[in-house]
Amino acid sequence: MGLIGGFCHLYIGQEAVVVGLEAATEEGDKRVTSYRDHGHMLACGMDPNGVMAELTGRAGGYSKGKGGSMHMFSKEKHFYGGHGIVGAQVPIGAGLAFADKYKENGRVTFTYFGDGAANQGQVYETFNMAALWDLPVVFVIENNQYAMGTAQQRSTSTPDLYTRGAAFGIPGEVVDGMDVLAVKAAGETAVGHCRAGNGPYILEIKTYRYRGHSMSDPAKYRTREEVQKMREERDPIEQVRALLLNGKHASEEDLKSIDKDIKQVVNAAADFSRESPEPDLAELWTDIYAEVV
Amino acid sequence: MATEILMPALSPTMEEGTLAKWLVSEGDTVASGDIIAEIETDKATMEFEAVDDGTIGKLLVAAGTASVSVNTPIALLLEDGESAEDIEVKTAPATATTAPKATPDQTTKEAATTPPAPQGGQPQVAPQPDWPEGTEVKQQTVREALRDAMAEEMRADGDVYLMGEEVGEYQGAYKISQGLLDEFGPKRVIDTPITEHGFTGIAVGAAFGGLKPIVEFMTFNFAMQAMDQIVNSAAKTLYMSGGQMGAPMVFRGPNGAAARVGAQHSQDFAAWFAHIPGLKVAIPYSASDAKGLLKSAIRDPNPVIFLENEILYGKSFDVPVMQDFTIPFGKARIWRAGSDVTIVSFGIGMTYALEAAEKLAEDGINAEVIDLRCLRPLDTATVIASVQKTNRCVTVEEGFPVGAIGNHISAVLMQEAFDYLDAPVINCTGKDVPMPYAANLERHALVTTDKVIAAVKKVTYR
Numbered sequence: 001m002g003l004i005g006g007f008c009h010l011y012i013g014q015e016a017v018v019v020g021l022e023a024a025t026e027e028g029d030k031r032v033t034s035y036r037d038h039g040h041m042l043a044c045g046m047d048p049n050g051v052m053a054e055l056t057g058r059a060g061g062y063s064k065g066k067g068g069s070m071h072m073f074s075k076e077k078h079f080y081g082g083h084g085i086v087g088a089q090v091p092i093g094a095g096l097a098f099a100d101k102y103k104e105n106g107r108v109t110f111t112y113f114g115d116g117a118a119n120q121g122q123v124y125e126t127f128n129m130a131a132l133w134d135l136p137v138v139f140v141i142e143n144n145q146y147a148m149g150t151a152q153q154r155s156t157s158t159p160d161l162y163t164r165g166a167a168f169g170i171p172g173e174v175v176d177g178m179d180v181l182a183v184k185a186a187g188e189t190a191v192g193h194c195r196a197g198n199g200p201y202i203l204e205i206k207t208y209r210y211r212g213h214s215m216s217d218p219a220k221y222r223t224r225e226e227v228q229k230m231r232e233e234r235d236p237i238e239q240v241r242a243l244l245l246n247g248k249h250a251s252e253e254d255l256k257s258i259d260k261d262i263k264q265v266v267n268a269a270a271d272f273s274r275e276s277p278e279p280d281l282a283e284l285w286t287d288i289y290a291e292v293v
Numbered sequence: 294m295a296t297e298i299l300m301p302a303l304s305p306t307m308e309e310g311t312l313a314k315w316l317v318s319e320g321d322t323v324a325s326g327d328i329i330a331e332i333e334t335d336k337a338t339m340e341f342e343a344v345d346d347g348t349i350g351k352l353l354v355a356a357g358t359a360s361v362s363v364n365t366p367i368a369l370l371l372e373d374g375e376s377a378e379d380i381e382v383k384t385a386p387a388t389a390t391t392a393p394k395a396t397p398d399q400t401t402k403e404a405a406t407t408p409p410a411p412q413g414g415q416p417q418v419a420p421q422p423d424w425p426e427g428t429e430v431k432q433q434t435v436r437e438a439l440r441d442a443m444a445e446e447m448r449a450d451g452d453v454y455l456m457g458e459e460v461g462e463y464q465g466a467y468k469i470s471q472g473l474l475d476e477f478g479p480k481r482v483i484d485t486p487i488t489e490h491g492f493t494g495i496a497v498g499a500a501f502g503g504l505k506p507i508v509e510f511m512t513f514n515f516a517m518q519a520m521d522q523i524v525n526s527a528a529k530t531l532y533m534s535g536g537q538m539g540a541p542m543v544f545r546g547p548n549g550a551a552a553r554v555g556a557q558h559s560q561d562f563a564a565w566f567a568h569i570p571g572l573k574v575a576i577p578y579s580a581s582d583a584k585g586l587l588k589s590a591i592r593d594p595n596p597v598i599f600l601e602n603e604i605l606y607g608k609s610f611d612v613p614v615m616q617d618f619t620i621p622f623g624k625a626r627i628w629r630a631g632s633d634v635t636i637v638s639f640g641i642g643m644t645y646a647l648e649a650a651e652k653l654a655e656d657g658i659n660a661e662v663i664d665l666r667c668l669r670p671l672d673t674a675t676v677i678a679s680v681q682k683t684n685r686c687v688t689v690e691e692g693f694p695v696g697a698i699g700n701h702i703s704a705v706l707m708q709e710a711f712d713y714l715d716a717p718v719i720n721c722t723g724k725d726v727p728m729p730y731a732a733n734l735e736r737h738a739l740v741t742t743d744k745v746i747a748a749v750k751k752v753t754y755r
Contacts, residue, residue: 032498061535062534062537063533063537064535064536066533067534067535071534072534073530073537074537075537080502081533083526084525085521088525091490091491091497092494092495092498094494094495095495095500095502096501098504099499099502099504102454102480102504103503121490125486125488125490125491125494128486129485129486129488129491287531287532287535288531288570289531290536290541292593292594293594
C-alpha cells in the first residue's frame, strides 16, 4: 500500500471505449486524453512496466517519475498525454490534428474527454476552429455519467452530448460504450470521415466507471446497487467473453490462458515498479528546458 | 467663425502622420462624413472624414507632408457667409512640423493623445556591441524589425507559422505582420476567430505535433484567457513527459500600458510570466533586440513569451545589416557605462532609465544603464558586476510593485552583493492601482523619468 501517490483515476468499466477505438486506428494516428489515462496507454501499446513505474514515481516510469498518474506520454506510440486540467486536452488534440493537416500526412487524432469536460468553454472554441479548418480530429466524449460527483442531469442542460457539435456543423453519433464492436464500428466511421478530409467528427460513447472519480472518492453520489447492476448486466469484458464463447471463437481454456498471461504482465509490472529506483535527485533540474541547438 | 480642422489621432498612441492626399480643394463644399483626406501612419492609411458641414476655406498643410503632429490645424472650414479672404488675415498658417501650443484647449487635447513615454533621443551606444564592429547599420522601427525577424525565420523553416487575430488579411492589428500573408499564404499566416483560450491550445498541440507556432496575442491582456494553456500545457509538458516532448513556440504581442485605454488594456505581465519555470521570457526595448531576440525565440525549442510594447513599435533604432543576426537569451545589454549608480530596466522602462541617465549626467551623476532584455533566463551576473562597481541600484519597470522583477533583483543583490551596497535598492514601478483612464491619473500611475531621477538621487544621497 502507499506505493502510488496522489490522485489515481481508474478506468475500470470503460475498457471497451479505448479497445474499440484503437482497433479503428492506423499506425501514426495520435491520441490525447485527460488524467483517466492508463487504459489509453495500455491500449495503444505502451509498456505496462513503464506505466506502472510512473504510477509509483520511479526512474523507470514513462516520465522518469516526474509526471505521475496523470502525466504520461509516449512519442513512439503517438500518445500525447495525460492532461490534468479538465478540457485542456481538447484544443491540444485539435492542434495535433492541425499539425497533421499542415504536414498533409493523412493522420487522424483521437481526442478523448469526459461528460464533465464537455461543459468547458474551450471545447466549443475548439469545435468552431476544428470545423472551420476541417481538422482531422475525432472528438471522443467518454460519457461515464458522472463529472466527479455530479450526475450528468445535474450538470448538463441537454442530455445528448453527441449533438453538441451541431452548431458548428460537426456530425456526431451516440455509441454503446459497453459494446466493443459497436465502438469499433463507430470509430471506423469517424476515422474514415476525418481521413477523407471532411473535418472533425464527434462520438459520444456511453460508458460507466465502476470505481470512484479518483482513489480518494467514496462515491456517495450513487448507489451501490446502480454500480452492481451495471457490472452484472452490462460489463464490457463479460460481453466480449460471451461473444467469444457463444460464437465458438475461443474456449474457456483459451480465455483462462489469456487471464493468466495478463496476470503475469501485471505482476511483472508491479515488480518492475517496486524495483525501479526512485529518480536521481539531479532529475529535479532536468527537462525544464530543451537545449538550444 | 471658421473652424480649424486638426490632424487626427488615428490610434491611442499616434503622435504624427503623413498627410498623404487631399480629396477636396479649397472652395469645395463638404458635408459631415465626406472623406476629405488620406492620412498615413506607420500602421496604416486611413480615410479622414469631415466632422462638420461647410466649405473648405484653406488647406493649411500640403498633400505629401510628412511628420504632421497630431492636432496641427491642417485646414480651415468656413461657415455660411464666410469667405476665404475673411479668415486669411486672421490666421497665421501653421507649419507642418510644429504642433501649436497656443491655446489651453489644444494643450489639453494634445496631452490626451500623446503617450506618456518621454521623447528621448537615441542614447549613447553600449560598450558591448551585439554585432561586429564596422557592420553596416540601418534605421528601422521596432515594428519593421519584428516583421523582418518573422519573415526571415519563416523563409528558413517551413514548420514555422503565425496564427492570431487579424494577423493575415488585416495585416496585423498593429501591423507587425504586414506583408506576411502575401509572402507565405493562408496556410502559414492564419487568421483565428477571437478565441484566445482555444487557439492557444491548438497552437500548443501543433507544437507537440512538430510545428513551431508563433502565436500573436493582439495584446497580452487577452492572453489571460489562455493562461492555463500557456502555463499548464506549454511550459510544463517537457518536464512532465520526462523530456519526451515539449512546446517549441513563441507567444508574442504588445504588453503593458498603451495610452488612455483603461485598466483592462493596460498591464505589464512581465513578472507573471517570469515566475514560471519552463517558459523563457524576452522583453526587448530596441529594434535590434526585437529582431535578434525574436529570431532566437522562434528557433528556441522551448515556449517563449515575447513581450513587445505598442509605444515602442514606431520608434527607430540602428539595426545591423547582417545575413543572420540573432541575440542569445539571458544576456543583458549595458546601454550606458557609468560609475555612480546602476539603473536596471527592460522594455519600455528603458525609455525612462535612459532619459533619467542623461539628465542625471547634467547633474554630475554618472549612471550605468542595464537593459535586461530577457527575464528568463535572467542575466544577474551583469547586474551584480555592475553593482559591485557602483554600489547602488535602482530598478525601473512599468508593472505593479508587489512581486515585481525589481523585487527579485533586489533580493539577488542582497544575497550576492550585500557587502557592496551603499544604499538600499529602490524599485521604481507602476503604482499599485488598476490603470485609470483620466490622462492625469494615468500619468501619475505610470513610472516616469522624474521618479527614476528622484530614486537615483536618494540612493546616491544627493
